[in-house]
Amino acid sequence: MPRIHGASRTGAAGGGIRLFAGLMVAPLIFIAGCSSDGGKTDPGGSTGGNSGGSSSGPNKKGAAGPAAIAITPADGTKSVETDGVLKVDATGGKLTSVVVTDAKGQTVAGQISPDGIGWKPDAPLANAGAYTVAAKAANADGVEVTAQSKFNTKSADDTFVANFNIEPDSTWGVGAIISLKFNEPIKDKAAIERNLKVVSEPAVQGSWSWLKDLDGNDRVDYRPEKYWVTGTKVNLKANLTGAKAAPGVYGKQTKDIKFTIGRSLVATADLKSKYMSVKQDGTEIKNLPISAGGPSFPTWGGTMVVLDKVDGITMDSETVGLGDAYNMKNVRHAVHLTASGTYAHGAPWNEGKFGRQNDSHGCIGMGASNAKTFFDLVTQGDPVEVLNSTDKTVKPGNGLGGWNVDWATWLKGSALSGGGAAPTSGTPAP
Incomplete structure (x- = not known):
């Protein structure tokens, strides 16, 4: 799609x-x-x-x-x-x-x-x-x-807030990226980043990196160099109340969010073979035939991360500038992969093409039964790696596309580290 x-x-x-x-x-x-x-x-x-x-x-x-x-x-x-x-x-x-x-x-x-x-x-x-x-x-x-x-203390002329993608007490896949999107431009990124702290057990080397969201808003994301380890306990402390983003502009949020990394599930969609391998804790448990984007609408490459999923969604071509080419209601078992609208979903109208021909508008389509299987297996934060795409790689600000940035470049995106990773040492507060 x-x-x-x-x-x-x-x-x-x-x-x-x-x-x-x-x-x-x-x-x-x-x-x-x-x-x-x-x-x-x-x-x-x-x-x-x-x-x-x-x-x-x-x-x-x-x-x-x-x-x-x-x-x-x-x-x-x-x-x-x-x-x-x-x-x-x-x-x-x-x-x-x-x-x-x-x-x-x-x-x-x-x-x-x-x-x-x-x-x-x-x-x-x-x-x-x-x-x-x-x-x-x-x-x-x-x-x-x-x-x-x-x-x-001085009064604020204006205030800002951030939208946090991680909810307290949630469980995420090993591809989880902590993301904060701001409703005001952040001029003093170091002042904001200085008041963000991630602590994990076991500890990892991780870093914040500044980027632009798909909608153009300032955003800062946090990830380790490699995928998280199953069972990791993560604690995000965001002390943004009183943090100065720009002259006269101050934050008004304080967050203490704890979440857990669940089992490892990584899906790899090979657009050449037209199959998607699903591995849980390193062992392949499914190899599903797919039909990805056709020649005119190829599926983007790189690593996408499951944002959410819904069983029943309307997909309208007008939202992607294709006029009235299609308007499909109640598309089943839709797994959301990018903010721009890439999904893995059921596509019964392409029956006979799975494993044989790529013929979608950019999404990863599957038969009804296999789409339900994939839908039931995945959770937010699970990575979906797309191989052999003929199109561009997913940008870091499109959904949770930060895994497509090499580690050295990611570190340079921090306003504080100067190219060095910040250890998330210590144990999260109980």
């Missing part, structure tokens, strides 16, 4: 400390001060809304130097960018606690670095949000210092 183209400083005197207001997103810095004569420590005042802190005890002669905390953005800063600005740093000691909360009291997830001197959030902050940072650090003697900052 047809293809459808359609920042602050401190000072100490007599053991006391003072804080000075920082400018904009310059860090708020607090240094622990201790009296030299063993007297009480003055925790210091606050300036311009900055909240100071105090050490947990006096510093003795010969003891470790004081710790300090720097929070960026500084207290009282307005219109802060949502991504890449917020950070907490410690000098002269290590961070022991960093708690960031929004206006509703919800905690912002983040991690203290292994060396204990830095903290960053796991994901961008929300637009037009009010946030409070409370941090603690201690020097080598355990003398603790605290610091606080309050700030607001």
